[in-house]
Amino acid sequence: MTVGPRAAAAAPSAVPAAGLPPAGRAPARLRVGVIGAGRVGAVLGAALAAAGHEVVAAAGLSAASRARAARLLPGVPLVPAEEVVAAGDLVVLAVPDDTLAGLVAGLAGTGAWRLGQLAFHTSGAAGLAVLAPAEDAGVLPLALHPAMTFTGAPEDVHRLLAAPFGVTSRPEHRPVAEALVLEMGGEPWWVAEADRGLYHAALASGANHLVTLVAEAADLLRTAGVEEPARVLTPLLTAALDGALRGGDRALTGPVSRGDVGTVAAHLQTLGERAPDAVDAYVALARRTTERALAAGRLRPHEGAPLLDLLRAEEAAR
Template identity: 40%
Template sequence: MVSTSPYRRIGIIGTGRVASAIGHALAAHSNDSLVIWGRNPKKCAEAVAVIGRAQTAGDMAQIARDCDLIMLTVADDALPHIVASLAQAEATDQPRFIFHVSGRSGAAILDPLRSATSMTAAIHPAMTFTGKPTSEVQHMIKARFAVTGSTEQANAAAQKLVTLLGGIMVPIEEAQRALYHAALCHGANHLVTLIAGACQALATAGVAEPLALLAPLVRAALDVSLDHGMAGLSGPLLRGDDETIAKHLAALSQQCPTLLPPYKAMALTTLDELDRHNGAPRSTVACRTLLEAD
C-alpha cells in the first residue's frame, strides 16, 4: 500500500510551544513517525508526548540524514549556530525542504543548508502560541503565515506546507523581514504594555479590578480598529478637547509619572495618524501644543 502522506519523514529541531503545535498539526502528514531533537532531554520528551506520533532523535545528524521536511523552531539568536551545526551533518542527496519559524529572519540565514536538492524558506505564523497545541492547531486555520523563500520552488514548497496547516501564505521580501517583524511586535507586544500601563493608572485611581473594567472597552476598541482603522477612533483627541488633555497630563504628572511619556508619545502619534489619513481638524492644534510642551 502506497502512503498518501506528503512527506517521508518530518524532523523538528527545537522543543518550544511552536514546535509542539506545528508538530502536532503535521504528525499525520509524515510516512514515518515525526522525530524531534532539543538540547534539553526533558523538554524533548514532553514535546514528543504532546505531538503524539513522534519520537526523540539521537542528534541533529539523524534529522539531517533521515528527514525530507526539517523545521527549525529555536530562538532567533540561536538560529545561526543551529544552521552551522546542521550544515556540518552528513550530506544527503535526497530532496529536502528546510525552514525556520523566526519572524525576524528571512531565508538568507539558511543559505549554508541550500543545495541542488535542499530548498530553504522562512515561514512565520503570525499568531501567539500559548502552550495549548490542540487549540492552536485550530487557530492556525485561516491564520496568516509570512513566507520568504530562497527560490520560487521554495515558495511553492512553503505554500504546500501552509495549505496543510490550513493557513494563508503572505509573501514577504527578504529585505522587508525586519520591518514586518517590527510591525507585529508593535501591534501585539506593545499592546500588552499599553494595557499594563492603563491598569497601573486605574489601580492608582482606586479601581480594585482594572482588567475587568478595561476589558469591554479594549475589546470593542480592538474590534472597531481591525474593522475600520483610524476611522474607528473616538475620544478627546478626535474632538480636539484640549481641556480634557490638559487634565490628563496634570493627573499623570502628579500621580502616575511613569505613564506620562508613553501617553504623550501615543497621543502625538495619534494626531499624526489623524493628519495623515484625514487631515487633523484645527481643533487639535491646542492638544498638540500641550502634548509637545516639556
C-alpha cells in the same frame, strides 16, 4: 505583502527535492524532523503529523521542551540536532531568532544538510538569507512564520486553522511552501524577502505592544481604585480593536480625536502625580495618535498643532 488564493496553493509544482511529487499530484508524505520542540516547533510537528507526515525525530534541550514533545509528539525520539537533520526529508527549525543563523551554519559545517531536503524556519524577522548555508548544500529553503501566539498546549494545533503564515521562498518553490502551510491548516500570505523585517516589526508592535498597553491601562485603573479592571476594559477594548481592524484611523475616539488639549493636559498632570512611570508612554502614544489623526483628516491642522505643542513641551521638560 500580498496573499495568494488558497486554491492556487493546493498542488505543488515539480521541484527537484526528495519527497516532492510532480505537478498536479498530492504532496508526498515526508519524514519530518523538528529542531526546537518548544511552543511553536512541537505544535507544527503535531500539525504535520495530523496531515499525514511522519515526525521521526526532534531536538529539545529543556525539561519543558521534553515534556511538551511527550504530549504533542508521542513516541518521537529526542536526539541531537544533527541526527534530526539526518533523519528528516523536511526539517523544521523552530529556534529563537538569535540562534537560527548559528544553528544553520553549524549544521552545514558538520555536513549534516543533504541534497534534496526541505527546510523551513519559523522566524518572522528572518527570510531566506539565514538558510544560505543549507541551500548551498542543496536544501530547498522556506521561511514559514505562523502569525499566532502559542502556549505549547495540544489545543494550539486547532488554533492553526486559518491562522495566517508569512511565507517567503524562491518564486519556483512558492507552491511547495503554500502547500505545506495549507496542510498545517494555515492561510499562506506572501512576504517578499526584503519585507520580512518590516512584516515582523508590524506584528510585534500589534501583539506585544498591545499586551503592554492593556496591562498599563489595567494598572492605572487599579491605582484609581477599580478592583476588576478587566470588567471595565473588556467591552471598551473589544469595541476599539474591532473598530481599528475594520476602519483604521477612522475608528479613533477620545480627546485627541476631538483636539481636546485641556483634557490631555489634565491627563499629563494626573499621571505625573500618581503614575509618573506611565507619562513617557502616554506622551509618545498621544503624539503618534495626533500625527495619524492629522494625516487621516480626523483633526484639522489648527486643532492638532496645540496638541503637538503641548506634547513636545512635556517631552522637553522631561
